[in-house]
Structure formats: C-alpha cells, structure tokens
Amino acid sequence: MIEVRELTKSYGPTIAVNQVTFDAHAGEVLGFLGPNGAGKTTTMRILTCYLSADRGSATVAGYDVFEESVEVRKHIGYLPESAPLYTDMGVIEYLNFMTQVRHLPKSQRKERTRAVIDICGLEDVIQKDIGELSKGYRQRVGLAQSLIHDPPILILDEPTSGLDPSQIIEIRNLIKDIGKEKLVLFSTHILPEVSATCSRILIINDGKIVANGTPDELSSQAKGEDTVHIAIRAPQDAIEAKLDTLAFVSQWNHVKTDDGVVGYKITAEQGSDAAEALFHVVVENGWSLTELRQESVDLEDVFLNLTVREQE
Amino acid sequence: MAGFRIAQIKVGESCSIARKRAHAYKLPSAYKQEIMTNITAILKKEFRSYFNSPIAYIFITFFLGISSWFFFRSFFLVNQAEMRGFFGLMPWIFLFFIPAVTMKLWAEEKKLGTVEILMTLPIRDYEVVVGKYLASFALLAVTVLLSLVIPLSVSYLGDPDGGTLIGGYIGLLLMGGAYLAIGLFASTLTENQIIAFIFGITTCFVLLIIGEDIVLFNTPNWLFPIFSYLGLGAHYSSILRGVLDSRDIIYYLSVIGFFLYLSALSVESRKWR
Ligand SMILES: Nc1ncnc2c1ncn2[C@@H]1O[C@H](COP(=O)(O)OP(=O)(O)OP(=O)(O)O)[C@@H](O)[C@H]1O
Ligand SMILES: [Mg+2]
Numbered sequence: 001m002i003e004v005r006e007l008t009k010s011y012g013p014t015i016a017v018n019q020v021t022f023d024a025h026a027g028e029v030l031g032f033l034g035p036n037g038a039g040k041t042t043t044m045r046i047l048t049c050y051l052s053a054d055r056g057s058a059t060v061a062g063y064d065v066f067e068e069s070v071e072v073r074k075h076i077g078y079l080p081e082s083a084p085l086y087t088d089m090g091v092i093e094y095l096n097f098m099t100q101v102r103h104l105p106k107s108q109r110k111e112r113t114r115a116v117i118d119i120c121g122l123e124d125v126i127q128k129d130i131g132e133l134s135k136g137y138r139q140r141v142g143l144a145q146s147l148i149h150d151p152p153i154l155i156l157d158e159p160t161s162g163l164d165p166s167q168i169i170e171i172r173n174l175i176k177d178i179g180k181e182k183l184v185l186f187s188t189h190i191l192p193e194v195s196a197t198c199s200r201i202l203i204i205n206d207g208k209i210v211a212n213g214t215p216d217e218l219s220s221q222a223k224g225e226d227t228v229h230i231a232i233r234a235p236q237d238a239i240e241a242k243l244d245t246l247a248f249v250s251q252w253n254h255v256k257t258d259d260g261v262v263g264y265k266i267t268a269e270q271g272s273d274a275a276e277a278l279f280h281v282v283v284e285n286g287w288s289l290t291e292l293r294q295e296s297v298d299l300e301d302v303f304l305n306l307t308v309r310e311q312e
Numbered sequence: 313m314a315g316f317r318i319a320q321i322k323v324g325e326s327c328s329i330a331r332k333r334a335h336a337y338k339l340p341s342a343y344k345q346e347i348m349t350n351i352t353a354i355l356k357k358e359f360r361s362y363f364n365s366p367i368a369y370i371f372i373t374f375f376l377g378i379s380s381w382f383f384f385r386s387f388f389l390v391n392q393a394e395m396r397g398f399f400g401l402m403p404w405i406f407l408f409f410i411p412a413v414t415m416k417l418w419a420e421e422k423k424l425g426t427v428e429i430l431m432t433l434p435i436r437d438y439e440v441v442v443g444k445y446l447a448s449f450a451l452l453a454v455t456v457l458l459s460l461v462i463p464l465s466v467s468y469l470g471d472p473d474g475g476t477l478i479g480g481y482i483g484l485l486l487m488g489g490a491y492l493a494i495g496l497f498a499s500t501l502t503e504n505q506i507i508a509f510i511f512g513i514t515t516c517f518v519l520l521i522i523g524e525d526i527v528l529f530n531t532p533n534w535l536f537p538i539f540s541y542l543g544l545g546a547h548y549s550s551i552l553r554g555v556l557d558s559r560d561i562i563y564y565l566s567v568i569g570f571f572l573y574l575s576a577l578s579v580e581s582r583k584w585r
Contacts, residue, residue, distance in 0.1 A: 011585075048432040052583040075435040080432075084425030088364040089357075100353040103346065145429065263487045 001154055001183045002047065004026055016042040017053070021162030025199075026152065029077035031180035031198035032187035039207040040187040041081055044155050047185075048078045051305045061153060074103075077151040083159050091122060091141055093132060095148060102149040105134035116144035119174065122168070135162040143171070147178075155187040160193065172249065178298055191303055205208035229255075229292035230275045231263040231278050232282055241266075242281060255310060261290050274276065350435045354443025358417065359405035359450050367416070371409055378405055383462045387570050398462070399480040399552050403520055403545055406491050411512030413451060415496030415505045418579070431579070437574045445496055445572055451489045456481065459470045478556050483551035486564040490544060493571035500578040505574050517565075520544045 002024040009017040017039045024030050032040045047060055050070035058065040063073035076170060086094060095116065099109040120140040122199055122236040130141060139162050146154060159175070160168045171196075175184050175197050190195060194201050195215045203211040211218055232239055236254075239262055243252045248268050255263040268274030275294040282289045362368035382398050421427040430440065460481075491512075498512035499505075519526055523543015532538050540546060544567070547560040 045428070050428055050582070060513060070434050070436060073432055075431075078426040078429065078432045080425065082425065086361070087424065087428055088361055093360075097353060097357050101435060103339060103349060103434070108390075114560050142429075 001062075002046070002058070002060050002185065004043075004058045005056055006055050007043065007046060007058055009046060009051065009053045009158040010297060015207050017046065020204070020207070020209055022202055022212060024183055024185060026183050027179065027181060028183055028196045029175055029202055030183070030185045031194035031201045032185060032204065033189075033191070033194050034187075034204040035189070038204045040204060040302040041157055042207075043204070044078070044157050048076060048155055050074055051088060064194070075151055075156055076153045077146030077149065078154075078235075079142045079156045079159055082161070084136055084141045085130045085141055085145075088129065088131050091126050094141065095144060098145050098148050104149060112148050114151070116147050119147060120144040121170070122233055132264070136164060139197065140167070152182050153183060154184045154186075156184065158188055159186055160188065160190070168193075172183055225273055226268050228266045228268060228278060229263070229291060229293040229295065230266060230282075230289070231258075231261050231279055231294075232287050232289055233261050234285070235284075236289035238264050238285070239287070242285065246277070246281065248277060263291070313465070316457045347436075347439060349465050350439040351443045353444065354435070354440055355446045355450070356446050356537040358447030362413075362451050365422075367413065367450055371413055371451065372458060375405070376459055376461075379459050380462055396552070399476075399484065400549075402484055403487060403548060406488055406515060407516050407520065410452070410488060410491040410497040411498065411509045411516065414492055414512060415499050417448065417496055418499040418506045419505045423505075427582075429430075431582070437579050441474050441496070441572055441576045441579060444567075445493060445575075448496065449489055449494045452492060453485065456484055456488070469541065476552065479551050479556055482556060483548050486551070487544060487548045490519075490564050490567040490571075493568040493575075494519070497571045497575045497578065500575050513550050516544070523547075532546065532578070 002022075004020055007017055007020045008015070009117055014186065020039075025113060032043070034040050042051065046053050047058060047065060049065055049072055052066060060072045063071040065072055067155055080103070083270070089097070095113045099112060103217070117126060118145050122140055122144060125141075128213050130138065133141065139159070139231065143156070143159060146156065156175075160171050163171060172193065175186065178184055179197075179199065186197075191311075197214065201211065201218055202209055219248075240252075240254075241304050242248055243264070243266070249266055250269060251267040253265045255265050257263070266278070275292055279289065279292060306308070328420070378401075379398055408457040418427070421430060431437070494515050495508075495512035498515060501511065502508050514576060519542065521540075522539050523546035527543075528536060528540055541563070548555060548564050552562055
C-alpha cells in the first residue's frame with residue numbers, strides 16, 4: 001500500500017531523508033524508530049503530501065504522492081507530531097468540520113463522530129473547547145480526527161506522547177486492532193512500544209534506513225549468537241565432557257557450583273535452538289535440570305548499536 | 313442627480329459564452345460538487361472562528377462607530393446629509409482594519425501547526441485560499457451591510473443621492489475586497505501575525521497612494537500611466553463619482569485574483585523549502 005523508493009529531501013545543507021526505500025502492506029503495523037532529528041517526521045510529511053521530496057518516488061494506496069496528491073490524502077488519516085488543533089473550536093465543532101472536509105455523506109456524519117468519540121474516549125470533554133483540554137486529551141482529539149473517515153492507511157507521528165499509562169496501553173491496542181486489516185505507520189522514540197505493537201520495525205538514523213524487519217529478526221540479527229543459562233544437577237566433569245562434544249556450542253563458561261548444581265553460561269550459534277537441544281542432552285543423560293533460560297537480545301541493544309553515531 | 317451607469321458589458325452574451333465553455337470542458341458534476349463542499353467547509357469554519365474571537369466584534373463596532381460619527385458630524389455641522397466624506401475616508405480606515413482581519417488567516421495556522429492537518433486533508437491549496445478569502449469577504453460584507461443604517465437615516469433626514477450611494481457601496485466592497493486579498497497574501501508569508509499585519513498595511517498603502525497626484529507628479533513619465541492605472545485610490549474615486557465603469561471593476565477583480573494567486577503559490581512553496 002505504501003511504496004517508497006530512494007526518497008531524498010534536504011533542508012539547505014541538512015539531508016533530512018536520505019535514499020529511503022521501503023514497502024508496507026495492509027495488515028501491518030509499521031513502527032518508525034529513530035533518535036531525534038532522524039527524519040521520521042520529514043518522511044511522514046512527504047508521504048502525506050505536506051512536503052515534496054527532492055528525489056525519489058513514493059506511492060500511497062496506488063497513487064503517486066506528487067502527481068495525485070488529493071487521491072493520496074483521501075486514503076490516509078494523519079496525526080502530526082504534537083497534535084496541532086484549532087484551540088478556539090469546540091471538540092464537536094472540530095470533528096464536525098472534519099466530517100465535512102472528508103466528504104462523509106450526511107447520513108454517516110453523526111455516526112462516525114460518535115464512533116471516534118467512543119474509540120478515543122472523548123465522552124467527558126465533548127462540551128469543551130479544544131483550548132481548554134489537557135495535552136493528553138488534545139492528542140486523543142487529534143487521533144479522533146485521523147480516524148473519522150475510517151482510512152485504509154493511518155500515519156501517526158508519536159501518537160502516544162503526552163498520554164497517561166493506561167491511555168498509552170489503550171492506544172497501542174487500538175493501533176494493533178486497526179493494523180489487523182489496515183496499514184498503520186507510526187513513529188516513536190519508545191522502544192518497548194515498538195516491540196509491543198509493531199509487526200515490523202524500520203529504524204532510521206541520520207535520514208537513512210538502518211534496519212528493517214520484525215522485532216524478532218532484528219534482535220537476532222544484532223548478535224548472531226544466542227546465550228543460554230543452564231543449571232544441572234550432575235557431576236561437573238561429565239557435563240563439561242559432554243559440552244565439548246556438542247557442535248552448536250561455541251563457548252561455555254562455568255558460572256557457579258551450588259549444592260551439587262552446576263551452572264553454565266553457554267554461547268551457541270544463532271538459530272540452533274540451543275535451549276531445546278540442551279534440554280534433550282540433559283534428559284538423555286538422566287541428569288536433572290534446575291534452570292534453563294535463553295536470553296533474548298534486548299531491542300534496546302539493537303537500537304543503540306544501529307543508531308549511536310560513531311565518535312571520532 | 314449624478315449619473316449612475318454601468319459601462320456596456322453585454323451581460324447576456326458573456327454568460328452564454330461562459331456556459332458554452334463550461335460545456336466544452338465539462339467538469340464532472342461530482343468534481344464540481346467536491347470543490348464547492350471544500351470551499352464552503354473552509355468558509356464556514358473561518359467565518360465562525362471570526363466570531364469565536366473578539367476580532368469580528370471589534371471590527372464591526374469600530375467600523376460602525378467611526379462611520380456614524382463622521383456622518384452625523386457632517387450632518388450637524390453643515391446641516392447636510394451627505395455620504396461623500398464617509399466614502400472618502402474609507403480607504404484610510406480600511407487600511408488599518410482589513411489587514412487586522414486577514415492577518416491571522418494563515419499566520420495563526422502556521423504558528424499553531426494546524427496548517428499541517430489542513431494541508432494534508434484532501435483539499436486543493438487554492439480551495440483553501442478561496443475559502444479563507446470568502447470568509448473574510450463575508451465579514452466585510454456583513455459589516456458594510458450593517459452600516460447601511462446610515463444611508464437609511466440619510467434618506468429619512470434628507471434626499472439621498474441614490475447613484476452615489478449605490479456606487480459608494482459597490483466601491484467599498486471592491487476596494488475592501490482588494491485589501492483583503494493583499495492582507496491574505498501577507499498572512500501566508502509569516503507565522504507572526506504582527507508582521508503579517510504590518511506587511512499588509514504597507515502593501516495596501518503603497519498601492520493606495522501610487523495613483524495619487526503627489527506621487528504621480530514625481531514619477532518619471534514612462535511610469536506615469538502604469539502608476540496611475542495601478543493606484544487603488546483612483547479607481548475608487550471614479551466609482552464614488554457614481555460612474556461604475558467596467559474597467560474599474562475589472563481592475564479590482566484583477567488585483568483580487570492576482571493576490572489570491574500569489575497566496576496559493578506562497579502556500580504551496582512550503583513544499584520546496
Ligand atoms: N523546517 C525545517 N527546516 C530546516 N531543517 C529542518 C526542518 N524540519 C526538520 N529539519 C531537519 O531535518 C532533520 C530531520 O528532522 P525530523 O523532524 O524529520 O526528525 P524526527 O525524526 O522527526 O525527530 P524527532 O524525533 O525529534 O521528532 C533534522 O536534522 C532537522 O533539524
Ligand atoms: Mg518528529
């Protein structure tokens with residue numbers, strides 16, 4: 001639904017987006033992750049036809065972003081960073097305006113307004129002016145605005161910023177829900193958010209895409225090796241002799257011996273299902289297992305590895 | 313009684329040409345409908361937002377206050393009910409009020425960042441420009457309409473000159489309309505409303521005085537016809553004399569069209585910066 005090819009955009013000497021290429025399809029939740037100034041907002045602004053690119057192409061819902069921008073805009077809902085809204089309008093008045101410019105048929109306007117009020121939890125503030133709302137409620141009104149025409153593509157720039165923890169969870173669930181049938185592209189700085197919500201992650205740094213994959217793929221790519229913590233009740237010599245014969249074990253370290261239980265930290269080749277294999281080894285030898293834990297690589301490490309700029 | 317005549321525009325003829333043209337290019341009616349919906353939605357939103365802030369009330373009150381004061385003063389001093397002084401003053405009063413009406417139209421959107429949602433809606437740039445312009449024009453029209461109280465009392469107190477009156481009001485709307493387009497353009501250039509205001513006043517001022525005798529007296533000969541044609545004031549005073557010449561109307565419509573076009577360009581230029 002979104003196809004981006006070698007998109008490049010500079011502000012004067014700053015290259016904000018540099019040769020960005022990616023695809024996205026319906027049924028995906030795509031997380032856009034990157035440090036401040038990485039180019040997330042700029043990329044989204046190009047996709048929503050707010051800005052033009054210097055080079056490259058992008059199609060959204062089959063329409064060219066530069067040539068058929070009105071068609072593109074009909075197919076997306078967009079929540080810009082920090083949810084800019086008309087502070088002098090009432091919440092209902094604002095949503096009403098949106099139903100008009102989104103060309104909803106008169107018969108559906110009430111119904112859709114009702115629906116987004118329910119979805120975004122705006123019931124308590126419908127009487128108020130937007131200027132009176134707290135940051136979190138403004139964010140929700142912004143989200144409501146982007147959903148009002150039930151768009152097939154949703155582009156959200158930091159949708160959870162300024163929300164309270166329970167609302168964050170609600171929004172994440174909402175995003176997941178929408179992402180079952182539609183395409184959601186959202187940006188964030190918060191790592192747990194992407195692993196909790198996204199089916200795919202794009203990590204962008206200095207305007208370039210540095211990683212593109214599912215959260216699991218990215219975690220394993222980062223290290224290329226898995227770490228297993230294991231503790232076995234058995235003679236130490238026997239265990240170590242056995243470990244030396246196992247092909248997938250690239251390294252083992254004795255960690256502790258405690259009351260006849262011997263603990264090891266084992267480094268295994270990536271994707272070898274080391275934990276399972278070790279379990280079978282233990283069973284075959286009639287030993288007893290007291291601990292078995294495969295360490296999943298933290299996404300945080302991946303992110304830092306990919307985005308920390310090389311010093312010197 | 314001063315003459316009041318419309319220079320010969322063959323209204324019937326030009327309409328039928330326009331109709332044939334429209335037929336030849338034939339916009340699909342759904343498309344026309346869409347343009348109308350967009351423009352109306354923007355117009356309504358902007359017009360309402362004038363009344364959500366004090367600006368509309370201040371504009372209307374001041375305008376009515378000043379205009380009635382000038383009118384009644386001349387009435388009691390000279391014991392003569394006439395509108396000429398009122399109409400003569402309007403270019404100068406509008407100079408301050410109209411840029412104040414238009415300054416927020418784009419500057420505020422930029423400041424708040426709402427322009428990012430607005431311009432990513434499925435609306436063409438020019439539709440937003442026209443919608444916003446029409447909203448400001450509607451405010452002007454309402455205000456000018458309210459000030460009709462004065463000529464009505466003129467007709468009660470004395471014998472009004474119908475030609476001057478109708479001409480004056482049409483002139484007022486045309487000149488105000490030109491100022492509005494200039495102010496709207498000024499507002500697209502900055503996110504600071506004060507700067508938009510000052511820039512609007514300056515541009516209107518230059519265009520107003522450019523056709524005045526003092527200025528013309530000092531301009532080189534080859535610039536003379538250009539300046540005297542471009543001056544906002546000269547066209548206005550010829551309308552005030554009760555002569556509604558199609559050339560003056562075309563002049564005002566061109567100024568409005570030109571600045572709306574510049575506004576649309578300026579709004580679009582965000583994409584390339
Ligand atoms: N209007 C602008 N004029 C000049 N430079 C800009 C402009 N907008 C963005 N930039 C620059 O472009 C680069 C990318 O900015 P962008 O806003 O896309 O980053 P981001 O990933 O959204 O960052 P953040 O996480 O802080 O929102 C930055 O270096 C920024 O300074
Ligand atoms: Mg950003």
